[in-house]
Amino acid sequence: MNISALLTSAGINIGFSALFLSLYSILRKQPSNVYVYFGRRLEKENSRNEDPFTLERFVPSASWIVKAWEVTEDEILSIGGLDAVVFLRIFVFSIRIFSITAVVCVFGVLPVNYFGQAMQHGRISSESLDVFTIANVKGGSKWLWVHCTALYIITCSACSLLYSEYKNMSQMKLAHVTGSPPNPSHFTILVRAIPKSTEEYLTDTIRNFFTNYHGSSYLSHQIISRTGRFQKFMSNAKKVYKKFVRIRVTALDNKCRPNLYRCGLCGVVSNSFQFYHSDYNGKTTDLERSDTRRKRKECSSAFVFFKTRYAAVVASKVLQTSNPMQWVTGIAPEPCDVYWPNLWIPFGQLWIRRLATLLATIVFMFLFLIPVTFVQGLTQLDQLQQKLPFLNRIPNKAFVIQFVSGYLPSVILQLFLYSVPPMMMMFSTVEGSISRSGRKRSACCKILYFTIWNVFFVNVLSGSVISQLHIFSRPRDIPVHLAKAVPRQATFFITYVLTLGWASLSSEVLQTFSISYNWMRKYVFRWKEDPNAVPSFPYHTEVPKVLLFGLIGFTCSILAPLIVPFLLVYFFLGYLVYRNQILNVYSSYYESGGRMWPIVHNTTVFSLLLMQIIALGVFGTKDAPVASGFTIPLLIFTLLFSEYCRHHFNPIFKNFSAQDFIEMDREDEQTGRMKDIHLQLLTAYCPLTPPPTTAPEETYYDDSAAGDARNQVTI
């Protein structure tokens, strides 16, 4: 590939992107697509302006870009929550560091690579791309110092930027905890593995235990139970209800919608699905109890509510009894974040489930090499024809061959890749995460490892992948192998950024899948739109994608600096596109409170380390022992930096501090809000409420259901 070919490819991709974005700017103005492109805003603002038919609707415009650009971070925080801010900070960080990298590499490294060998340079446009990579630098050249200096500049600026981001992020997280309205999850712990006794009812066991050992702060509890058939009936009833009574009317006057709907099927008010109530101090009769026991299979888990936040934190942190596998406590997830089906999993199973999913993920990652090698086989059709002779009998051979070898492989690979997120999400579900955000975070990590392995490493070791696997059994040779392979694959990565990077953004903004599905629903099946079907932001697929581009950027920056400008365009565009999507499309039902950032930080540090290891290999193969020697302190520095950040910031994302919680408790007590909070707390955790379409706080406060303590609910 030469420069002109690259520019042509870039031009085509820019053209396509521009086309898609204009198409988006037109499509978004069509009233029929409003549920696709403005799902979150519709749900939130409950207003549709039925535009009159004007010509303006069919003229592309850039107004959405301006709107996306103008929104402040505070607005994003209030609209999309801390997770959205964290996600956008990845782009901000990437833009900053790759701007520095671009300056360093384009003005420092690129000329050194280009003039690396005493050769006659032709016209730049017909120059091969390899001339711009480090492969063009002579072995033993003195100019490798430039690469080493660039390595230092990039690492140091990346570390200082990472540090300031982590600091910023942890302050934001703290402000989020202390600044947000009272959160029921702060008062609640989830107790698992409660020992069952034959003499006592579970609810009595729990009450006795907590009044005995946490008497001054214990408020109430809520057992998690499930009744096999009752549960099925309930979910079926909900489905039927949804089918017959279109929720649209309800949705439009969303603010005054009660939690218990009028059921369209049978005509009665749906609070005929009554919860089983029992007061905190109330003694229910034995008759009622036996009745309850007969009907309901109790799970050995419960939510326990405390009078103060601090008491809940204390109860969640301290080992309760001398048997570490009983009365296991932990801070409960937010009500809308609870993943109810997994609360049923016995605590004793969790460790084995975690091991099993870890194993399954690794097996899946390696099994994925099979379709990859199959696809790679398709590109070498000659060999395939020998093995499958029936291919020769196909008429119009030339076209089929072109199709099979040129187009089919990437389609098959993409189809296989589409199977990865649901698969990883399934693994994370089986793993037993009790919160939706935890499940998503776990899936995010799995997809991240998968992507880095299957896109970066497998492509770098391209050719017959499996035959190259043996290099991982000789750790010492890895840097040299990578140093040889990465510059060779630089062209591939540039086109990867151009096509897959830019294309994925266009597809994201156009919502290709969503809009096709919407049209199918509307014009083929003649269904009406469901305003409640607003998707939540797919962090688990988007974060790994963005981080992968960061990884490619770091590892290629010094070896093949031409990639950096293209990456910068990707990050700029991505920043605008995702701001727009967070503002208009996705809803934030639940959030992890910025716990995605440590993953981002660690991946970036890994990328830096990988960059340094590859540089070490390159300096080794180019006979520059001094440059190698100078890279090792950088490696150690990066490792120390990572350790430092882990100690200084990580605990903030995992724990709540006593000081903050005690201050918050005091403030609430002084303002007299505590009583209200306690009342609302008792009804906060209810698995039957539909997925909140309003922000969590609002659901919590507007909840007008029975105000008395509810000790048992069914899921």
Add this chain to the structure above:
Amino acid sequence: MNISALLTSAGINIGFSALFLSLYSILRKQPSNVYVYFGRRLEKENSRNEDPFTLERFVPSASWIVKAWEVTEDEILSIGGLDAVVFLRIFVFSIRIFSITAVVCVFGVLPVNYFGQAMQHGRISSESLDVFTIANVKGGSKWLWVHCTALYIITCSACSLLYSEYKNMSQMKLAHVTGSPPNPSHFTILVRAIPKSTEEYLTDTIRNFFTNYHGSSYLSHQIISRTGRFQKFMSNAKKVYKKFVRIRVTALDNKCRPNLYRCGLCGVVSNSFQFYHSDYNGKTTDLERSDTRRKRKECSSAFVFFKTRYAAVVASKVLQTSNPMQWVTGIAPEPCDVYWPNLWIPFGQLWIRRLATLLATIVFMFLFLIPVTFVQGLTQLDQLQQKLPFLNRIPNKAFVIQFVSGYLPSVILQLFLYSVPPMMMMFSTVEGSISRSGRKRSACCKILYFTIWNVFFVNVLSGSVISQLHIFSRPRDIPVHLAKAVPRQATFFITYVLTLGWASLSSEVLQTFSISYNWMRKYVFRWKEDPNAVPSFPYHTEVPKVLLFGLIGFTCSILAPLIVPFLLVYFFLGYLVYRNQILNVYSSYYESGGRMWPIVHNTTVFSLLLMQIIALGVFGTKDAPVASGFTIPLLIFTLLFSEYCRHHFNPIFKNFSAQDFIEMDREDEQTGRMKDIHLQLLTAYCPLTPPPTTAPEETYYDDSAAGDARNQVTI
């Protein structure tokens, strides 16, 4: 080596051991050695029976064995603490598992190995030892099933024994916590990284913080500070005092000895070294304060005392402020267990110190290969002579050669090995452990890794060790390499057990070093005995030794079953010897509360895994794929078992449970003891008291020093 040679060697070693033990039984009866052999008892019981000169004193007897055998576990617990029990349980476990292994291997595996090849067997006594190893079994033999079955039996019985031991041990640990008299460490937390302010005194900062956030349970605090010159003067004064006033008189009426001695040098009572007192509620004047500040460099750490145990646990577990590097809390070590010099280390340094010592330990482990290769070079004297020609000029060449090649290598190696424990102890000190037991435990782990690496692996890969290191860079080939090397080294390990194992026990019981030192003191330097110089049990050197023999036993059991009977003898003898030593010789100043057991458990599991991996390699080289296939589930089972135990028992050794502590608090409150405990608490942590010669509880209760709250002490 053949059987008769082995038996001869065993006979010689048995003879030597018998000789040493008889020598011990005589020497222990001599009054002059009473401080060497009965240090603990003398210190404890304060009585010397001056035996008359009788012939009986010079007749060897086995009475000490009977006494050591008859002591019950409860007595050991009361004398040596939980750590001593844990240490002896290693022997009990080893005896049990190796008895099973002996039965299985001697009656199952040994005949199969012996008749493994169709060959004419000569007289057993002249048979080579190799005939008894797995090397004698034909490749592809059906009889390898016997080995596989033996592997299953050994693993399963080891796991079930380990499980019952761990369970037993954790119950013992719980009983130890709940059953022991009030322990000041349970009420105390160590706060580190207290932020210094220019406006406030440190003691006010601490008081304000804890009265603000833990007001209901905060009792008092004690700042840790050090005054450079004052400190030196104090320690010099102590030395002088010890030199001039022989403590012997005091030691004999130990029970009524006050904590503050009369100083022999200047004639005044030594409480002229006054502590700086400040009441809990007392407001010291500004004048006094500035005075204090001028004299004393305050450290940003403090002990904080709470009114209940539960409050202390809570404060130690919860993140105090939103800055995880400030107000860092943790349960304090017991007063006699505190390692005062390390309290001075700033908390922010700890993580980097830990990393540095880890690195230093690894470097040391590999640097140790240099003396090993040097020693291995000495055995090949021909090569040495070529390189160092002056050796040829030495007269009486034959003797020198024999000496140099036969005796010197092991002496040099032993001398180098003696340097390991102090080195590792130094690393653990630098690491920053705040308790003596923690430092010892950390050193124990380091010595364990060192021993396993340098005795097991380096010997297995014998010959030119460094040239074989490359096999570790190819992990997949390790099992095969080990499978080839371990049977080859089986003879070495048998002699290792015979000589070093048995010899180390004899040397331990004779206290070779201690008795020589004692004689030197007494007859050369004419010093008097120091009854306070009773050594504490060197767990950090003894635990790795015993565990190493376990590792050798497991890995060799199937490959060379002849080793097992010798090991059994070692464990039996060791059990008796160490019981005797714990009863008579060593004192237990401080203890870790059985926290050594998880190390023992993990090392044993590692040994089992290593045994299986080696078996996997053996079955691979012997063409028994089915047996290999059956070994893999065993490996997975062992890993799962280890995970299971980690989840079920490990937290008990690391945490205190709320239930237990609340019950204990209640009991103390009901019996009215709490007030006394609080009073005693305030004077419990004092760095100036001499190392406790009585059990920690007694020191604590008999402490007759000023009863008022002491907020500052110097170290």
